[in-house]
Amino acid sequence: MSPAGTKLTEEEASARSARVSHVRYEVELDLTTGEHEFATSTVVRFRAEPGEVFLDFAGTAASVECNDSELGPAAQAGTRIRLIARPGENTVRVAGTAPYSRTGEGLHRFRDPLDGQVYLHTKFEPFAAHTVFACFDQPDLKATASLTVTAPDHWTVVANTDPEKLVPLEGDRTSWRFAPTPPLPTYLTAFAAGPFRRVQALHDGLPLGLYARNSLYRALTSQAPELFDVVRRGLDFYRRLFDLPYPFAKYDHVFAPEYAFGGMEHPGCVTLNERFLFRHRVTEDTRRRRAELLTHEMAHMWFGDYVTMRWWDDLWLNEAFATMMSVVAQPEATQYGEGWTGFAHHNLPLARHADQLPTSHAIRVATPDTDAARSNFGPIVYRKGAAVLHELAERLGWDSFVAGVRSYLRTHAWGNAGLGDFVAALQRASGEEVGRWVEEWLLSSGVNTVEMVRGRLVQHADVPPRRLNLRVAAFDDREGEMVLRRRAHVSLDSAERELTGFGDADLVVPNDDAVSHVKDRLDARSRQKALASLSAVDDQRVRAVVWGALWDEVLDARLPARSYASAVLAHGPGESDAGILEALLDRAVRAVRVYGDPFRRTEMLATLAHRVRTLLAAEAPGSDRQLVFARALVGVVPAGEHRLLSEIAYGRSPWEDLEVDRDLRWRAVFRLASTGQDLDGCLDVAVDADPGDSGRRNALTAEAARPAAAAKEAGWERLFDGEFSLAERKAVMAGLAQPEQEELLTPYADRYLRTLESMPGAVEPEFAVAFARALYPHFTTAEQRVLAGTDSLLESTVLPRNVVKVLREERTELLIMRAARACDAALRTH
Numbered sequence: 001m002s003p004a005g006t007k008l009t010e011e012e013a014s015a016r017s018a019r020v021s022h023v024r025y026e027v028e029l030d031l032t033t034g035e036h037e038f039a040t041s042t043v044v045r046f047r048a049e050p051g052e053v054f055l056d057f058a059g060t061a062a063s064v065e066c067n068d069s070e071l072g073p074a075a076q077a078g079t080r081i082r083l084i085a086r087p088g089e090n091t092v093r094v095a096g097t098a099p100y101s102r103t104g105e106g107l108h109r110f111r112d113p114l115d116g117q118v119y120l121h122t123k124f125e126p127f128a129a130h131t132v133f134a135c136f137d138q139p140d141l142k143a144t145a146s147l148t149v150t151a152p153d154h155w156t157v158v159a160n161t162d163p164e165k166l167v168p169l170e171g172d173r174t175s176w177r178f179a180p181t182p183p184l185p186t187y188l189t190a191f192a193a194g195p196f197r198r199v200q201a202l203h204d205g206l207p208l209g210l211y212a213r214n215s216l217y218r219a220l221t222s223q224a225p226e227l228f229d230v231v232r233r234g235l236d237f238y239r240r241l242f243d244l245p246y247p248f249a250k251y252d253h254v255f256a257p258e259y260a261f262g263g264m265e266h267p268g269c270v271t272l273n274e275r276f277l278f279r280h281r282v283t284e285d286t287r288r289r290r291a292e293l294l295t296h297e298m299a300h301m302w303f304g305d306y307v308t309m310r311w312w313d314d315l316w317l318n319e320a321f322a323t324m325m326s327v328v329a330q331p332e333a334t335q336y337g338e339g340w341t342g343f344a345h346h347n348l349p350l351a352r353h354a355d356q357l358p359t360s361h362a363i364r365v366a367t368p369d370t371d372a373a374r375s376n377f378g379p380i381v382y383r384k385g386a387a388v389l390h391e392l393a394e395r396l397g398w399d400s401f402v403a404g405v406r407s408y409l410r411t412h413a414w415g416n417a418g419l420g421d422f423v424a425a426l427q428r429a430s431g432e433e434v435g436r437w438v439e440e441w442l443l444s445s446g447v448n449t450v451e452m453v454r455g456r457l458v459q460h461a462d463v464p465p466r467r468l469n470l471r472v473a474a475f476d477d478r479e480g481e482m483v484l485r486r487r488a489h490v491s492l493d494s495a496e497r498e499l500t501g502f503g504d505a506d507l508v509v510p511n512d513d514a515v516s517h518v519k520d521r522l523d524a525r526s527r528q529k530a531l532a533s534l535s536a537v538d539d540q541r542v543r544a545v546v547w548g549a550l551w552d553e554v555l556d557a558r559l560p561a562r563s564y565a566s567a568v569l570a571h572g573p574g575e576s577d578a579g580i581l582e583a584l585l586d587r588a589v590r591a592v593r594v595y596g597d598p599f600r601r602t603e604m605l606a607t608l609a610h611r612v613r614t615l616l617a618a619e620a621p622g623s624d625r626q627l628v629f630a631r632a633l634v635g636v637v638p639a640g641e642h643r644l645l646s647e648i649a650y651g652r653s654p655w656e657d658l659e660v661d662r663d664l665r666w667r668a669v670f671r672l673a674s675t676g677q678d679l680d681g682c683l684d685v686a687v688d689a690d691p692g693d694s695g696r697r698n699a700l701t702a703e704a705a706r707p708a709a710a711a712k713e714a715g716w717e718r719l720f721d722g723e724f725s726l727a728e729r730k731a732v733m734a735g736l737a738q739p740e741q742e743e744l745l746t747p748y749a750d751r752y753l754r755t756l757e758s759m760p761g762a763v764e765p766e767f768a769v770a771f772a773r774a775l776y777p778h779f780t781t782a783e784q785r786v787l788a789g790t791d792s793l794l795e796s797t798v799l800p801r802n803v804v805k806v807l808r809e810e811r812t813e814l815l816i817m818r819a820a821r822a823c824d825a826a827l828r829t830h
Contacts, residue, residue, distance in 0.1 A: 006079040007369040008056065008127060010311055013138040019049040019085075020136060023143035024180075027133045030150040031120065031193055032173050033097070038107065041095040042134040048085035055081040056130035056137040059098030066092050081134060094134035103726040103766040104260025106131035110725070112257070114215045114692045119194030121256040121271055123264060126312055127370035129186035140310040140416045142183040149176045151193050158211055158254055159191040160184065160268040181267075182248070183414050185308050190266035192254045199224040203232045209252035212277055215692060216255065219277050227253070230291045234298045234333040238325075243406050247306045253294075257693065258727040260766075263293050265300030265322070272297075279694070280661035283624040285579020288336040295333050296326035303405075307412040312373035314418045316363045316442070319377075320385025323347075324393075327386070340390070344514040344544040345580050349551055351383035352519050355447040357812050359805050363388065364419055364442045375802050380445075387517040388441045394515055395437075395469065396430045404429035440466045441517075450492070450510045451521040455503035457510060458496040460521070468492040473512035473542060474505035477529065482507060482536040507533075509549075512542045520549040527559070531567045535574030543575070547584065554591055557819035560827045561596035562604050564588065569611045578624035585612070585632040593739045594778075595820035597827075601740065602638070609636045621657035630658055634667045639675040646672065649682035651689065662690045666698045674705040674738050697731035700724075704735030707744055712736060716748070719771070726767055733774035742779045749777035753789045756807075757798060765800065772803050776810035778817060787811065 023046040030039035040059055056079060064075040066083045067090055075081050081094060100109035100120070106128045110119050122132060130137040149157045153174040157163070161179040169175055181189065197217040201208040201224075208231060212220040231251065239245050248267045259273040276290045303325070304318035330339035354360065363385045367373050393401040404426035412421060419442070423434055446463030450470065457472065459465045470490050475482040486501050502508050507529045510520050522530060530546050537543050550567060553559035568588035575581045592604045616629035637645055644654060648668035653660045669686045672679055683702060687695050704715030715732045718724060724732070737745065752775050759768045777786045790811045794804060 006058065007371040008138060009369040010313075010367060013140070013311060016053065016136060017138065017140045019051070020046050020053060020141060022047040023136060023141050025133070025135060025143055025145040025189075026148075027145060028148045028150075029132070031155075032150055032152060032171070035100075035109075037097045037099045039096075040098050040133050042093070044092045044094070044134060044136075046085075046090055046092075046136075047088055048090050050085060050087045053083050053085045055083065055092065055094065055134045057081050057094060057096070057134035058131040059096045059134075061094055061096040061134075063095045064093070066090070079130065092134075098132060101131070103764050104258060105764075105766055108256075108258060108260075110257040110693075112213055112215055112693065113696060117195050117214060119192070119196070119213050119257055121192040121254065121259065122190050123260055123271065124189065125187040125264065126315075126373040127187070129189060135186045137186045139185040139187065139308050139312070142185050142308060142414070142416065144180045144183060145189050146180045147178045147189075147191060149178075149191060149193060150174070151176065154195055155193055156196045156198065156211070157191060157193045158196065158209070158252055158269055160189060160248075160266060162207075162250055179249075184267065184305070188266050188305055188308075190264070190269045190271065192256060192269070192271065196254070201228045203228075203235060203251075206235070206246060207250040207252075208232075209250070210255075211252065212255040212274070213257060216274065216277055216279070219279050220255070223277065226287070227294070230294050230334055231298070234295045234329060237295075237329050237332040238298060238302060241325075241402060241405075242302050242409055244302060244306075244409060246301060248301065251301075258725055260726075263297045265297045265304060267301055267305045270297050274694075280663040281627065281659065283578050283582065283627060284336070285342075285577065285582065285624075288330070288334065288342070288579065291334040291336065292326045292330065292339070295329040296322045299325040299329070302409055306414065307409055308416050310416045310418045311367065312370065312376060313364055313367040315367075315373065315376050316381045316385045317417075317419065317422060319382045320363065320389050323382045323386035324389045327390075340514065341541050341544050342577070342579065343386075344541065344548060345583055347379075347383040348387060348514065348517070349548050350379045351387060351517065352447050352548075352552060353555060354379040355384060355445065356519075357809050359809050360445045362443050362445050371801055375805050384447075384517055391469075391515050391517065392426075392434070392437060392441075396426065396432055396434075400430035400432070401426065436467065447517065447519045449519040449521050452499070452502060452508045452510065452523050452526070453496075455500070456496045456498050457490060457492060459492060459494075461495070465492075465495050468516055468518060470511045470516050470518070471513045472499065472502065473509045473539075474502045475507040475509070475529075475537060477506045477533060477536070480533070480536060482529075482533055482538070484539075487512070507537070507546075509542055509545055512539070512545055514541055514545050514548075519552055520545055521553070522546070522549050527553070531563060534567065535571035540575075540577075544580075551587055554595055554820060555816055557816075557823040560824040561591035561820060562600070562824055562827065564591045565596075565604065565608060569608070569615075573615055578628050581625065582628045582631070585628065589632065589636055595817060595824065597821055597825040598739075598742070599825070605636045606638050609633060609638060609641075612636065616655070621655070626655065626658055630655060630664065631667060634664065634671055637671060639677060642672060642675075642677040645669075645677070646680065646682060649679075650685055662686075662695070665689060666695075666702070669698070670702050670705060670735075673702040673735075674707070674740070676707045697728055700728060700731040701735035704732045705738055707738070707741045709744065712744060712748065716751070720763075726764070726770065729767065730770055730774065733770065737775055737777075737779055739779045742781050745777065746780045746782050748775070749780045749782055749786050750789065752777055753786075753793055756803070757793055757796070759803075760798060760800060765802065768800070769802050769806055772806040773810065776807070776814070778810070778814050783814060783818060787814065 026043040028041040033039050058079040061073050061076040064071040107122050129135050153172045157176040159178045160181045163176050164179045165177040167175040196211040199210045250268050253270045255274045255277045256271045263272045299322040303321045309317050327339040327343050331337050408425035449460040451458050472490050473487045474485045476485050507526045511518050554564045565588040568584045572584040612633045619626040645668040651660045665686050687699050715736050718732050719729050
């Protein structure tokens with residue numbers, strides 16, 4: 001069991017913060033004591049009311065001293081160190097050991113297979129700082145932290161602040177002593193250690209740094225100019241927007257191996273997933289998404305780090321705001337221009353889908369404990385939260401919204417705040433009352449479905465009606481050109497409202513600017529016109545809304561999967577943005593493989609391959625669009641055309657000016673493996689061409705994807721033999737479940753349920769959640785038995801809350817797939 005598994009309740013945290021204040025930490029860590037654990041020592045100084053108080057610590061305490069009295073290891077009970085505080089100032093010393101992690105939580109340890117070097121990094125959000133040092137592990141007890149790290153002398157240590165002193169020690173070791181941090185919550189304290197390589201820059205006197213392991217240094221140096229450009233422009237943008245300078249002394253970014261998130265906003269020491277340090281060719285859209293990540297984490301420097309939520313129910317204040325601001329910043333801080341159209345394509349469908357699952361929750365959700373906090377990280381808080389904040393900014397006016405944000409930051413500088421504080425700042429700045437907006441959008445779950453029905457704009461009764469402000473557009477087909485007839489702003493306070501001038505239009509699109517978080521359902525005439533003529537609509541944002549509506553209809557079993565795929569093949573190439581084109585092609589393939597009639601799957605994939613091959617041949621050599629179509633083709637090539645895949649797997653490109661890089665090579669190997677083709681040594685060739693940890697993970701995926709009983713069994717055993725990190729086990733799981741392998745996977749359905757039932761207390765919680773998600777038996781010939789077994793397991797109450805949430809969601813996904821497949825199959829009978 002992971003040491004981070006013990007929870008802290010909101011009630012306990014609230015009681016503790018009412019009695020404890022003025023916290024300061026002095027943390028000393030020795031990273032030279034062995035491969036499995038490290039030495040940790042903490043001095044905690046704080047003021048308190050007299051009485052019992054506890055520190056969180058998930059290591060093993062060897063000594064505990066409180067106010068010069070030795071309490072000994074007996075003071076530790078589980079993950080808590082219980083103390084009797086005196087009134088006023090208290091000093092506690094805790095020394096002991098703690099284990100390294102291989103799940104990405106706590107202090108993660110990674111060995112680079114290329115050179116054998118070890119790299120460490122921390123990730124503490126929401127409740128894992130106490131797996132490394134004794135602390136009050138909650139967001140509203142912000143504290144200064146002075147960190148000292150003993151490491152091998154060829155290592156570099158990067159933390160929230162700069163080192164004040166490096167002291168050589170015997171045994172080829174060095175002690176790194178860092179300056180105290182400003183007041184931070186424990187989850188934002190951070191460091192990374194190892195033989196990292198660094199690239200440096202300055203911006204208006206502010207030191208900037210980029211760090212990566214030695215084997216990635218070439219990629220780091222080549223991409224540093226682009227990364228620094230986004231950082232510099234982003235810092236300038238946010239300084240102007242918030243009317244506050246960047247509040248910390250330096251701004252470093254560390255690319256961390258096997259990082260569990262995309263990124264994390266540690267002030268002065270942002271950690272990033274290494275997938276954002278590109279080692280193969282990427283499209284401009286992929287670079288845009290990296291810039292979006294950088295500006296997301298940067299927004300947190302003010303909104304989350306400088307001013308921090310009090311408890312995890314206000315996680316949305318951090319994440320929804322940062323997600324929204326990263327889109328707002330895009331035209332100012334990057335070369336990629338307006339961002340909301342891409343957001344409508346890439347993010348809003350995920351938010352709408354999550355909002356319709358049985359686990360849907362409010363954006364600001366009651367969070368009784370830190371286990372519940374872990375389940376809050378998802379599309380509703382991030383993506384829906386960003387959408388509704390954007391809509392609020394539009395409603396209040398951007399200047400008023402920004403004035404409210406500035407007031408909020410100034411009022412709560414270096415402190416904690418919550419929903420009430422944010423709302424009060426907005427209301428003071430705008431003069432508008434936003435209480436109803438809070439109730440309808442932040443405190444209520446679900447997404448409203450809107451549709452034009454016989455000249456009336458209707459909110460369907462799936463969730464209670466909200467007050468909606470929508471822009472509605474009507475288009476007429478004039479000799480193949482979709483011409484805007486009328487556009488109107490509509491306030492919808494009730495279930496429906498009559499609109500004039502829209503009823504007989506060829507295409508009516510509610511919410512055509514994607515400003516409101518609603519689900520658009522096209523009327524029958526508009527749906528048919530969209531399927532036939534969507535590329536004739538000139539407005540890119542309107543097309544984004546319609547594409548989203550069509551995808552929603554696939555998931556709702558209202559539109560056959562192959563109809564959606566056909567629309568993508570007909571109209572997707574008309575999208576000028578290669579990233580949007582790639583997203584549409586990915587959904588078309590998913591529609592056929594996952595939501596389409598299994599008996600027509602092979603035929604439809606062959607149709608996709610034929611059409612994509614034709615489109616690929618017409619693209620400009622070396623263009624992003626050529627690469628997008630090549631990737632799509634490799635993913636759907638029929639099993640009988642293994643020669644093309646083998647050529648790519650061996651690094652030989654069949655297309656002009658399109659180099660076969662490691663990404664395209666692995667896509668070909670994976671397709672060969674999953675369709676049961678003889679790899680003929682090309683797996684070894686791919687590994688030789690990509691010999692590092694990423695190649696190892698890709699090989700694990702390809703091996704598990706093979707449609708052979710021995711391959712599935714070997715993959716399954718790898719999940720539990722203790723040899724692999726969580727990142728590697730996730731790679732195995734990504735290969736195991738393939739939609740064309742139902743017969744082979746059916747025996748694993750019962751094993752999945754039995755294994756999941758036995759997991760609590762036996763495996764790391766992070767692995768249990770990943771296993772529950774990745775290997776739920778969606779692809780099986782025993783669907784009814786899976787549903788019944790799932791229900792029995794849910795009724796048993798043996799599973800942790802996070803796993804129950806995943807199980808409920810995946811059960812619903814299976815029902816969605818069944819209904820969508822039936823809808824697609826019904827097309828055969830017409």
